[in-house]
Amino acid sequence: MIGTAAETHERSETAAAICALFRDELYWEAADWERQRSVPRDVYERLAAIDAFRERWADRSTRIGRLELALVLAAEAARVSIGGSIALASHSEGFLGTLQQSPYGREVADDALSGKLIGAMAISEPTSGSDVTHCETRAERSSDGWVISGTKLYVSNIPPADECLVFARSADRGTFSDFSLFLVPTTARGFVATPHELVGSHASGTHVVELEEVAVPPERLVGRAGTGLAHVLDFLRLERAWAAAACTAIAELCFEMALAYARERVIAGRPLTDHQAIAHRLADMSTRVEAARLMVRSLLDGAGRGELSSARSAQAKLMAARTAWDVGDETMQILGGRGYTAATPFHRIWSDLRVARIGGGTDEVLRDTIARDLRPGELAAHPDVQAVRAAASTPSYVSPRDVV
Numbered sequence: 001m002i003g004t005a006a007e008t009h010e011r012s013e014t015a016a017a018i019c020a021l022f023r024d025e026l027y028w029e030a031a032d033w034e035r036q037r038s039v040p041r042d043v044y045e046r047l048a049a050i051d052a053f054r055e056r057w058a059d060r061s062t063r064i065g066r067l068e069l070a071l072v073l074a075a076e077a078a079r080v081s082i083g084g085s086i087a088l089a090s091h092s093e094g095f096l097g098t099l100q101q102s103p104y105g106r107e108v109a110d111d112a113l114s115g116k117l118i119g120a121m122a123i124s125e126p127t128s129g130s131d132v133t134h135c136e137t138r139a140e141r142s143s144d145g146w147v148i149s150g151t152k153l154y155v156s157n158i159p160p161a162d163e164c165l166v167f168a169r170s171a172d173r174g175t176f177s178d179f180s181l182f183l184v185p186t187t188a189r190g191f192v193a194t195p196h197e198l199v200g201s202h203a204s205g206t207h208v209v210e211l212e213e214v215a216v217p218p219e220r221l222v223g224r225a226g227t228g229l230a231h232v233l234d235f236l237r238l239e240r241a242w243a244a245a246a247c248t249a250i251a252e253l254c255f256e257m258a259l260a261y262a263r264e265r266v267i268a269g270r271p272l273t274d275h276q277a278i279a280h281r282l283a284d285m286s287t288r289v290e291a292a293r294l295m296v297r298s299l300l301d302g303a304g305r306g307e308l309s310s311a312r313s314a315q316a317k318l319m320a321a322r323t324a325w326d327v328g329d330e331t332m333q334i335l336g337g338r339g340y341t342a343a344t345p346f347h348r349i350w351s352d353l354r355v356a357r358i359g360g361g362t363d364e365v366l367r368d369t370i371a372r373d374l375r376p377g378e379l380a381a382h383p384d385v386q387a388v389r390a391a392a393s394t395p396s397y398v399s400p401r402d403v404v
Contacts, residue, residue, distance in 0.1 A: 015072045017050040022076040030081040030203070034348070037195060038205035039087045041118060041160045047073075048115030053092060057100045057113065063234050065097065067303040070238065071245035071296065078246035079253050082352035083203030085246045086359065090157040093238040095119025098165055098181065098231050102223045108163060108183065120161035120186075122152035122209050123232055131365070132167065132179075132232055137211060139168035139180060146170075146216040148182060152209040154359070158193050159205055161186050166211065167232055170225050177226035182216050190214040200351035236361065237313045241299050243360045244316035247324035248292040250349065250356075254324070255285045257346055258331040261338070278334060285327045292323040311373035314366040321356040322363070328353045 026043065033039050047053060056069045070093060077085035091112070096119065099109035111117035128134035137150025148168050158164065163183055170180040184191060190212035198206060223231065259282055262272035272278045295316045302308060332339045332350060339346045357363050379385055 012055075012069070012072075014051050014055040015069060018047070018052050018069070018072050019076055021046060021050060022080050027080050030084060033081055033084050033203035035202075037202050038159045039081075039084045039157070039203055043084075044091065044118050044160075045115035047088075048113065053096060053115070054113045056092060057096055057109075060100060062306050063097075063101055064238070064303050064306065064308050065100070067238075067241060067308065068300055070242055071300060074242040074245040075249035078249045081203045082246070082250065082349070082355070083201035083205075085242075086201060086204040086206075086355075087157040089239055089242045089246075090120050091118055091161075093242050094121035094235045095161075095163070095165055097235060097238055098222065099183075101231070101234070117162045118157065118160050120155055120157040120164045121235065122155045122164050122166045122184075123235075124153045124155075126151055126153055132229065133176070135167060135169050135179060137166065137168040139170040139182060139216075142215070144215075145218045146182065146221065148184065148211045148214045148216055150211050152211070154196065154206055155193070155209045156204045156206045158186060158207045158209065161205075164191070164209070165222065166209075167228055170228070176229050179228035179232075180225045181222040181228040181231050183220045183222055184211075184214060184216060188214050188216075199354070200348075201355050233310065237308050237310055239360045240313040240317035240366075241296075241303075241308065243356065244292075244296050244299065244313070244320040247317070247320035247356050248289070248296050250353065251285075251289045251292055251320070251324040251327040254328045254331040254346075254349065255282070255289050257344070258282060258285065258327075258334045261335055261344075272334065281330050281334065285330050288323045288327060292320045295319050309373065311370050314361065314369040317360060318363060318366040318370070324353060324356055 057065045139146045171178045192210040193207040196206045
């Protein structure tokens with residue numbers, strides 16, 4: 001169990017209940033989620049029954065809520081089903097997280113907290129990728145509200161969602177206040193969802209959503225017109241923190257599988273762990289997993305101070321996703337042919353794992369986010385740093401005549 005989850009488990013009855021639910025019940029049901037291409041409604045109801053969502057958002061004083069519970073839920077869900085973890089993030093961090101901070105939607109949020117209603121988020125588009133400011137879905141004012149038209153890709157948790165938060169352009173001023181969020185029933189006329197044929201992570205319930213002149217009453221505008229981008233950026237910070245915890249948990253699981261196999265598998269009369277090439281691989285894997293755990297721990301420490309910046313969550317997600325992929329790749333190499341068949345559970349993880357470096361912001365987009373936030377650190381005043389800074393503004397070649 002990742003450090004953050006283990007420590008929270010000791011402090012919180014709700015965290016302990018989440019761990020027990022996934023370990024004792026949901027682990028054995030996850031294969032059905034994959035076949036059904038979604039997380040069943042009763043999973044949300046069972047999580048709500050142990051107050052997983054209500055406790056997650058019990059603190060409304062910040063936009064972060066009780067992040068430690070989100071990280072526990074992310075880790076436990078990912079070890080059961082990576083696709084299932086993606087679906088749960090859409091409901092918990094996107095749908096609930098947004099409505100908890102909005103003047104409108106509290107009644108809907110209460111139903112979602114209790115498991116009576118399930119939500120999704122529709123953000124990505126065919127032409128915008130991870131840059132949400134290039135949104136082309138339009139929300140036009142009408143005599144009795146709004147009319148929304150456009151296409152959304154990679155909308156997770158449909159089914160079983162009852163409601164979907166749709167991100168749309170609601171003005172043409174060319175500023176960040178051009179965008180709004182709308183609460184749209186998935187049964188609305190003109191709301192058409194078609195499953196994506198994914199390589200893996202089938203339990204995510206990921207669909208293409210076509211919005212064909214969907215009429216939305218004025219009261220289903222979430223917050224004020226023009227505040228949609230701020231809500232989406234808040235969600236992305238939380239989604240990336242969730243993904244960092246999920247990827248770290250998967251990396252740890254892959255390492256444990258590789259270690260268990262290497263200790264038992266005998267080649268040339270010796271277990272694989274006695275072969276230096278394999279032992280060194282395992283040592284590197286263990287080190288990378290521990291580094292990812294520390295990054296997630298750092299996120300949680302910051303959240304305790306009310307801090308969760310876009311750059312920090314991007315750093316954690318970037319590192320954890322790369323770690324999960326690299327450790328998974330090494331696990332495949334150590335398991336050899338056994339890993340590439342259905343003889344072990346690893347094949348399911350392998351087919352699901354690659355999405356971690358794409359969903360919630362690609363590696364490249366995350367690096368852009370981090371680069372935009374680079375600031376001088378505590379050593380900015382160090383003499384060596386100042387000397388290098390001064391050198392940057394002087395000619396690289398100094399003539400001997402200039403020295404004289």
